[in-house]
Amino acid sequence: GAVVSQHPSWVICKSGTSVKIECRSLDFQATTMFWYRQFPKQSLMLMATSNEGSKATYEQGVEKDKFLINHASLTLSTLTVTSAHPEDSSFYICSATDEGRPYEQYFGPGTRLTVT
Amino acid sequence: GDSVTQMEGPVTLSEEAFLTINCTYTATGYPSLFWYVQYPGEGLQLLLKATKADDKGSNKGFEATYRKETTSFHLEKGSVQVSDSAVYFCALTLLPGGYNKLIFGAGTRLAVHP
Numbered sequence: 001g002a003v004v005s006q007h008p009s010w011v012i013c014k015s016g017t018s019v020k021i022e023c024r025s026l027d028f029q030a031t032t033m034f035w036y037r038q039f040p041k042q043s044l045m046l047m048a049t050s051n052e053g054s055k056a057t058y059e060q061g062v063e064k065d066k067f068l069i070n071h072a073s074l075t076l077s078t079l080t081v082t083s084a085h086p087e088d089s090s091f092y093i094c095s096a097t098d099e100g101r102p103y104e105q106y107f108g109p110g111t112r113l114t115v116t
Numbered sequence: 117g118d119s120v121t122q123m124e125g126p127v128t129l130s131e132e133a134f135l136t137i138n139c140t141y142t143a144t145g146y147p148s149l150f151w152y153v154q155y156p157g158e159g160l161q162l163l164l165k166a167t168k169a170d171d172k173g174s175n176k177g178f179e180a181t182y183r184k185e186t187t188s189f190h191l192e193k194g195s196v197q198v199s200d201s202a203v204y205f206c207a208l209t210l211l212p213g214g215y216n217k218l219i220f221g222a223g224t225r226l227a228v229h230p
Contacts, residue, residue, distance in 0.1 A: 006159075034217075034218070041223075041225070042222070042223070043205065043220045043221065043222045043223050044160070044205070044218075044220050046217065046218070049217065093159055093160065095218075104162065104165070105162075105209075105218055106162075107152075107159045107160040107161070107162075108159055109158055109159040110158075110159045
C-alpha cells in the first residue's frame with residue numbers, strides 16, 4: 001500500500017516553455033503533498049507543501065510564480081515549471097502523507113527534467 | 117534551526133563488512149527520525165524509523181537506535197551486500213505541533229564491492 005506515482009518520469013523541454021509534472025497517490029487519500037528538488041549527488045530540498053483545496057506554502061527562496069503547484073484533489077497534485085530555463089533542470093520528487101499516518105511521507109519515483 | 121548532519125561519503129566497503137553511517141540531529145522539539153534509501157535511478161524509500169527516544173528501528177538487516185542523550189540515530193548493518201549500494205538519507209520530522217516537514221541530511225553514498 002501507500003503508493004505514489006509521478007508522471008512523466010523523464011521530460012525534455014525547450015527553454016522558455018512550461019512543463020507540468022503530476023503526482024498521484026494511488027491507494028490512499030493524500031491530505032498533504034510535498035514537492036522536492038534534488039540536484040545531482042545532493043540532498044532533497046523542500047520546495048513547497050500543499051494541502052488539498054488550499055494554496056501551497058513555499059519555502060524561502062522558491063519562486064511561487066515559477067513553480068506553480070496545484071492540489072486539486074486528495075489524490076492529485078501538479079507542479080508546473082513555467083518558462084523553464086536550463087538551470088531548472090533537476091530531479092523533482094513528490095511525496096504525500098496519509099491523514100491516518102502523519103509521521104510518514106510516501107515518495108514518488110521522481111521526474112527528471114532537462115531543459116535545453 | 118532544526119537540522120540533520122550525516123557523515124560524508126562515499127563509503128566503500130567489501131561485501132559482508134560491517135556498516136555504520138553516522139547521523140546526528142538538532143531539533144527544538146521531539147522529532148521522529150527516519151532513514152531513507154535511494155537506489156540508483158529511483159525515488160526514496162523509507163528504510164526504518166523511530167518515533168521516540170530509545171526506540172530501535174529495523175528493516176532488511178539495518179538498525180538504528182534513537183539516542184536522545186547524544187542526539188544521534190546511527191545506521192548499522194552487520195553484513196552488507198552489493199545490493200545495498202545506494203544513497204542513504206537521515207531525516208527528521210517534528211510532530212505534533214508542526215506540519216509534517218521532513219528535514220534531510222546531505223545523504224551518504226554507499227558502494228559495496230564483491
